[in-house]
Amino acid sequence: MPLIDDGNEQNFCSSCAFSAVCLASGYDKTRLREMHVLVEHTGPYEEGRHVFREGDEFNSIAAVRSGTIKTYVTDLEGREQVLGFYLPGEVIGLSAISRSRYPCNAVALETVQLCRFSFPKMATLATKVPGLQQELFRLLSEDIGKAGLLAGDFDADERLAAFLVGLSRRYASRGFSPTRLHLPMSRTDIANYLRLAPETVSRILRRFRDERLVRVERREIELLDRARLEDLSRNVLRT
Amino acid sequence: MPLIDDGNEQNFCSSCAFSAVCLASGYDKTRLREMHVLVEHTGPYEEGRHVFREGDEFNSIAAVRSGTIKTYVTDLEGREQVLGFYLPGEVIGLSAISRSRYPCNAVALETVQLCRFSFPKMATLATKVPGLQQELFRLLSEDIGKAGLLAGDFDADERLAAFLVGLSRRYASRGFSPTRLHLPMSRTDIANYLRLAPETVSRILRRFRDERLVRVERREIELLDRARLEDLSRNVLRT
DNA sequence: GCACCGGCTTGACCTGGATCAGGGCGCGGC
DNA sequence: GCCGCGCCCTGATCCAGGTCAAGCCGGTGC
Numbered sequence: 116m117p118l119i120d121d122g123n124e125q126n127f128c129s130s131c132a133f134s135a136v137c138l139a140s141g142y143d144k145t146r147l148r149e150m151h152v153l154v155e156h157t158g159p160y161e162e163g164r165h166v167f168r169e170g171d172e173f174n175s176i177a178a179v180r181s182g183t184i185k186t187y188v189t190d191l192e193g194r195e196q197v198l199g200f201y202l203p204g205e206v207i208g209l210s211a212i213s214r215s216r217y218p219c220n221a222v223a224l225e226t227v228q229l230c231r232f233s234f235p236k237m238a239t240l241a242t243k244v245p246g247l248q249q250e251l252f253r254l255l256s257e258d259i260g261k262a263g264l265l266a267g268d269f270d271a272d273e274r275l276a277a278f279l280v281g282l283s284r285r286y287a288s289r290g291f292s293p294t295r296l297h298l299p300m301s302r303t304d305i306a307n308y309l310r311l312a313p314e315t316v317s318r319i320l321r322r323f324r325d326e327r328l329v330r331v332e333r334r335e336i337e338l339l340d341r342a343r344l345e346d347l348s349r350n351v352l353r354t
Numbered sequence: 355m356p357l358i359d360d361g362n363e364q365n366f367c368s369s370c371a372f373s374a375v376c377l378a379s380g381y382d383k384t385r386l387r388e389m390h391v392l393v394e395h396t397g398p399y400e401e402g403r404h405v406f407r408e409g410d411e412f413n414s415i416a417a418v419r420s421g422t423i424k425t426y427v428t429d430l431e432g433r434e435q436v437l438g439f440y441l442p443g444e445v446i447g448l449s450a451i452s453r454s455r456y457p458c459n460a461v462a463l464e465t466v467q468l469c470r471f472s473f474p475k476m477a478t479l480a481t482k483v484p485g486l487q488q489e490l491f492r493l494l495s496e497d498i499g500k501a502g503l504l505a506g507d508f509d510a511d512e513r514l515a516a517f518l519v520g521l522s523r524r525y526a527s528r529g530f531s532p533t534r535l536h537l538p539m540s541r542t543d544i545a546n547y548l549r550l551a552p553e554t555v556s557r558i559l560r561r562f563r564d565e566r567l568v569r570v571e572r573r574e575i576e577l578l579d580r581a582r583l584e585d586l587s588r589n590v591l592r593t
Numbered sequence: 594g595c596a597c598c599g600g601c602t603t604g605a606c607c608t609g610g611a612t613c614a615g616g617g618c619g620c621g622g623c
Numbered sequence: 624g625c626c627g628c629g630c631c632c633t634g635a636t637c638c639a640g641g642t643c644a645a646g647c648c649g650g651t652g653c
Binding site: 600 | 624625626627628629630631632633634635636637638639640641642643644645646647648649650651652653
Binding site for chain 4: 540559572
């Protein structure tokens with residue numbers, strides 16, 4: 116895992132959430148070089164390969180460059196509980212800071228490339244670059260809110276609609292189509308994440324199709340009536 | 355709201371989560387004075403009074419000194435959703451950082467006294483006191499995990515047991531009895547927080563009582579069989 | 594081609610917890 | 624004392640979504 120191109124600003128990983136920060140706030144040549152030292156492009160992680168496992172020592176957070184990651188824990192009866200999906204541009208590992216061990220497993224759903232950041236070095240740099248500290252606080256705080264979203268007592272329709280709209284927005288904010296999306300995860304994973312049975316996801320997707328809200332073909336989904344879906348999910352997503 | 359006793363180290367608010375940090379890490383007279391400037395003791399907030407409301411501009415986080423705070427949001431149909439309870443020593447307002455507005459309401463359940471910290475000033479100070487930055491990162495990261503706890507698909511028994519054990523642990527870590535506890539919130543609030551109906555909470559509490567797991571008298575609870583309760587809640591709390 | 598396998602769908606049935614309805618009890622006001 | 628009001632408890636009924644069982648469909652190996 117070589118350190119990345121240290122002289123060439125053009126090649127500085129453009130999908131990393133932090134590069135923009137570093138460039139935007141108090142950016143200068145010296146600091147850019149400091150950033151380079153603590154960024155490491157890793158991968159590819161093929162489908163099914165773990166990026167980290169519960170209990171592993173925490174040392175770095177990572178931005179997804181390409182592919183999709185699923186995080187999950189297993190309960191004492193061995194059942195899996197999906198905690199989240201991470202798309203390109205999103206940051207993984209933040210919940211590990213407090214206990215200095217990863218509290219969950221992270222596995223690649225599709226071939227994944229990562230931008231890995233040493234967290235201790237990052238924190239040190241953050242004391243010198245206020246914008247970076249801000250960005251870290253922001254990312255952490257944002258995740259607190261996100262985690263609570265699915266905790267509410269919403270019915271299955273609301274959950275699934277919110278899931279689709281959420282994905283759509285996340286893809287859209289990264290420049291992908293907000294209406295045609297490819298689901299990188301299985302129905303079972305979606306169901307598990309939403310705390311529903313796979314059969315329920317299947318049935319509701321069927322109903323959404325009958326009501327012309329979506330078009331579904333295997334893992335390709337087209338959102339036909341975003342307004343209605345947004346409406347269904349407004350209690351979950353809080354606009 | 356006067357700034358607090360600036361000269362006297364003995365009087366420095368002992369229940370504030372951050373004072374300890376400041377004292378532990380790179381503590382010196384100058385920095386202690388800096389801490390004082392950004393700490394403000396506020397209150398009392400009588401039962402039912404709001405500490406902040408959804409949409410209020412975010413400027414400070416606060417440690418609870420005494421009393422209990424409930425946070426909640428209201429959905430578009432006006433129904434309340436309880437997000438959490440904050441006991442003495444716990445920090446409130448962290449989820450507001452990312453959007454610079456409070457994303458929820460916070461109301462006093464019993465007369466509350468607060469230690470209020472200007473967050474911008476706090477962040478600035480954190481660039482000078484690495485231990486403080488660490489502590490902030492830790493607090494934020496911790497909350498990410500906490501929020502996810504109740505999101506799992508647990509049954510009503512597991513939820514209620516986890517609630518009781520969780521409270522017990524939190525009180526214990528602040529020096530209160532881990533077995534005899536006073537519930538500052540109503541059954542309705544507990545039910546709402548756990549995403550159950552109040553009737554369900556009542557029935558399960560009844561059953562726990564019949565099974566000699568707890569003794570219940572109005573809002574006073576004694577945990578009679580902690581081992582069994584811990585066991586019931588282990589999937590939720592993950593030990 | 595065919596057989597197998599894993600992911601998905603569909604139907605029939607069951608159940609945990611919500612909902613509805615009613616009643617008790619402690620506390621404050623008068 | 625008595626009344627009224629919140630809060631809490633309890634029983635009867637209902638239903639969203641889970642579970643069980645079976646079939647489908649596309650992809651892969653032979």
